[in-house]
Amino acid sequence: MEPPLVRLDQNFAGAADDFPTLLRRKGLLGPAAIVDPIRPVAGLHQRNWEPTEATTILAFKFSGGVLVAGDRRATSGNTVVYDRADKVLEIDRHSIMAIAGVPATAWEMARVLEHSFQYFRRTQLQEMSVDGKVRALSKLLRDNFGFVMQGVGMVVPIFATYGSHPEPEARLYFYDAMGAQFEVTDYAATGSGSPAVRGILYYENNWGAKPLQKLNEDEAVSIALRALDTAAESDTSTGGVDRSGKIYPLIKIVSRDGITTLAETKIAAVFKQTVA
Amino acid sequence: MIEEPYRWVEAIANRREYIEAQLASGSPIAALGYRDGILFLTLGQTRQKIFEIYDRIAMGAIGHPGDIERLRMAAIELASTEGFTRSAADVSLRRLVHYSLSPVMKSAFEQVYGAPYLARMLFAEVGERPEEDLFLRVEYDGEIATGGATFAQARNDFAALSGTRQSRELMESFLKAEYAPDTSFEATLRSALDAWSVGQMALQTGDTKEVPVRTAVAKYRREQLANTGIEAGILERDPSRGIRYRALLDKELRALIHD
Numbered sequence: 001m002e003p004p005l006v007r008l009d010q011n012f013a014g015a016a017d018d019f020p021t022l023l024r025r026k027g028l029l030g031p032a033a034i035v036d037p038i039r040p041v042a043g044l045h046q047r048n049w050e051p052t053e054a055t056t057i058l059a060f061k062f063s064g065g066v067l068v069a070g071d072r073r074a075t076s077g078n079t080v081v082y083d084r085a086d087k088v089l090e091i092d093r094h095s096i097m098a099i100a101g102v103p104a105t106a107w108e109m110a111r112v113l114e115h116s117f118q119y120f121r122r123t124q125l126q127e128m129s130v131d132g133k134v135r136a137l138s139k140l141l142r143d144n145f146g147f148v149m150q151g152v153g154m155v156v157p158i159f160a161t162y163g164s165h166p167e168p169e170a171r172l173y174f175y176d177a178m179g180a181q182f183e184v185t186d187y188a189a190t191g192s193g194s195p196a197v198r199g200i201l202y203y204e205n206n207w208g209a210k211p212l213q214k215l216n217e218d219e220a221v222s223i224a225l226r227a228l229d230t231a232a233e234s235d236t237s238t239g240g241v242d243r244s245g246k247i248y249p250l251i252k253i254v255s256r257d258g259i260t261t262l263a264e265t266k267i268a269a270v271f272k273q274t275v276a
Numbered sequence: 277m278i279e280e281p282y283r284w285v286e287a288i289a290n291r292r293e294y295i296e297a298q299l300a301s302g303s304p305i306a307a308l309g310y311r312d313g314i315l316f317l318t319l320g321q322t323r324q325k326i327f328e329i330y331d332r333i334a335m336g337a338i339g340h341p342g343d344i345e346r347l348r349m350a351a352i353e354l355a356s357t358e359g360f361t362r363s364a365a366d367v368s369l370r371r372l373v374h375y376s377l378s379p380v381m382k383s384a385f386e387q388v389y390g391a392p393y394l395a396r397m398l399f400a401e402v403g404e405r406p407e408e409d410l411f412l413r414v415e416y417d418g419e420i421a422t423g424g425a426t427f428a429q430a431r432n433d434f435a436a437l438s439g440t441r442q443s444r445e446l447m448e449s450f451l452k453a454e455y456a457p458d459t460s461f462e463a464t465l466r467s468a469l470d471a472w473s474v475g476q477m478a479l480q481t482g483d484t485k486e487v488p489v490r491t492a493v494a495k496y497r498r499e500q501l502a503n504t505g506i507e508a509g510i511l512e513r514d515p516s517r518g519i520r521y522r523a524l525l526d527k528e529l530r531a532l533i534h535d
Contacts, residue, residue: 019360022353028361115360118519122328122352 019116020140029112033146033153050077051152054087054106056193056231056238057098059158059172060186060201060212062220065255066160066170068096069224071193071232072247073239074103083239088250092117093258094162095133100191101155101177105147109140109155130163130171134181141179148177156190160254168256186212193231193238200227217253221267222274224251229275241271287388295416298394302338302439304447304475307400309409309433309457310464313512313520314400317468319476320504327509328521330355331364332402333372334511336437339395339416347395351377364518369401373412373420382418392416398437402511402520406458411435423448433457436471442485443478450474450487462532468508469533473497501533 023029057070070087073080088098089110097113099106116136120128128136137159147153159173159181173181174188182188186205189197204223205212215223225241228249232240241248248271251262305318305325316326316336326336329351337344354376359367377397385392393416401410411432413421423435434455436447455467473496478484488496508524 019356023357023360026357028357111360115356119352119356122330122356123349125324125327 018136019119020112020143022119023112032143033150035146035149050079051102052076052081052104053101053237054085054103055100055191056189056197056228056235057087057100057158057191058187058189058194058197058201058224058227059096059098059160059174060188060205060220060224061170061172062212062215062217064217064220065162065253066096066172067217067220067224067251067253068098068158068160069228069249069251070098070100071228071239071249072242073237075237078236083242083245083247086250088252090252090259091133094254096160096252096254096259097137098158098160099155100157100194102153105144105153106155106157109137109144109157112140113137129165130161133161134159134171134173138175138179138181141175141177145178158188158190162254162256170254189227191238193228193235196231196234197227200230218270218274221251221262221270225249225267225271225275241275243276284388288386291385291388291392292417295392295394296440299339299396299416300439301479302396302437303479304436304438304443304472305336305338305398306447306451306468306471306475307336307398307411307435307437308451308455308464308468308471309400309402309406309411310461311406311458312461312514313510314402314409315461315464315468315508315510316400317465317472317506317508319469319472319500319506321507324507326507326523328523329399330359330367331519331521332511333367333369333399334509334521335397335399337395337397338437338439339393343393343395344397347377347381347393347397350380351399369399369410369412373399373414377414378418378420380418381414381416385417396437398435400435400511402513404513404515406433406513409433413437434471436475438475439479442483443475446478446484446487447471447475450493453487465508465529465532469497469501469506470494473500476500501530506530 020029052074054074059066059068068088072084074082074085088096091097091114097110113136117128144153154177156177157175161171163169163171172188173183174190175181187201229240232238248264248267251267253260303318303321307314307316316334318325323341327348329335354372355367381393396416397414399412403409411423413435423432434451436444438444451471470493473493474487477488477496505526506529508529510522511520
């Protein structure tokens with residue numbers, strides 16, 4: 001007999017599955033990679049191809065919410081693969097995931113995450129909490145760690161969202177490749193250009209004209225552009241601002257009202273005035 | 277005993293009668309397409325009856341809560357996995373209902389040793405333009421009704437769901453006569469409330485064949501609104517957003533009803 005199109009579980013006991021589990025049950029998502037602690041991991045230094053990687057993202061809180069920015073370069077070894085990569089991804093109306101690492105894995109994670117939040121709201125008839133969302137990304141990273149150990153698929157994201165409980169406030173997290181989440185009070189940066197970015201944000205926050213949280217939108221954009229440009233100065237994997245090609249970093253802002261993507265003309269204007 | 281064909285037909289007829297009796301008290305749900313979207317509305321229920329299924333699809337249901345829950349979950353699972361593996365644009369209400377839900381409900385209904393689904397559902401999918409809106413009603417036996425829309429010509433402005441056939445038909449003839457589509461949200465809200473009242477009055481009085489006069493409907497609506505809450509949701513037509521469903525609060529709706 002042909003298997004039925006839909007299998008309705010007669011022993012149905014509520015929506016126990018989260019979305020990745022559902023996908024795995026249907027064979028639509030690969031199983032969590034297994035980390036074998038006994039056998040040495042082959043390949044870290046022997047692999048003869050380089051995965052495409054995207055680097056340098058930053059986020060900080062300012063007076064209008066959280067600003068999240070990423071350069072546009074994707075590289076593979078010392079080759080520039082793409083100069084218009086999108087590393088700042090909208091997950092839902094109030095959440096942004098920015099990615100440093102392998103885009104193939106990161107975009108898949110973003111897709112799973114986006115659907116997970118929707119799936120939760122639709123099945124459970126309530127919005128997932130900020131802690132639940134943060135944990136969901138952590139779990140995806142953890143599931144991916146076996147691949148990281150094999151030398152492919154490392155992703156180090158930043159997650160920015162706006163919580164409404166107990167009171168409305170911006171929440172900002174960065175992760176390590178194993179899935180630990182670190183909540184930050186002011187700023188976060190990951191990717192190969194992040195040491196330079198962190199230096200600048202630390203400096204600005206402590207000894208700049210005003211602390212990051214007091215900046216208005218234009219000032220915040222200006223600092224984000226300067227930071228990415230500085231990172232690109234010494235790190236070949238970071239695109240910074242492409243002056244001849246007129247390619248600017250992607251900047252999104254999470255506020256109480258949702259997410260805004262800054263228009264390129266606006267970024268260009270700030271760049272021309274305060275950076276170039 | 278039911279190996280004989282006649283017994284099987286008899287068993288199915290009994291089962292139909294039993295399910296109809298179970299569903300008969302189900303309070304009506306009206307779904308109306310208007311310029312900026314589709315409005316789902318019902319009144320005064322203890323448990324939620326209007327649900328988001330996917331980006332452009334919503335559902336209203338009456339029946340046993342356990343059965344509604346299983347079918348709702350199946351619909352969300354199917355739409356979500358389809359939307360994940362392909363894209364949100366590939367999730368289609370027509371396929372969801374015709375190829376997935378209806379066959380399952382039909383076989384559950386006809387396997388007389390198993391339990392059927394005690395549920396009747398109304399689905400709507402919002403289109404880019406009002407003429408692309410789709411309304412589908414799915415019965416406990418897998419029967420799909422479109423409310424007059426044909427496969428070739430989908431245009432359909434409203435749909436109703438109720439405990440009895442007679443109540444639903446009265447709601448439909450009321451909406452056919454009174455409801456002007458492509459109108460504002462306020463006008464749609466009033467028509468939806470009136471349609472609900474017509475359906476609910478028919479459930480209470482039993483054997484009416486005629487749509488009650490307008491003043492009687494208005495009086496009944498005012499009485500009900502004074503005592504119970506409004507449950508409603510809209511699928512917005514706004515193409516700039518992916519997720520179109522939004523639940524509406526009783527409070528925000530009352531501000532728009534001028535009685």
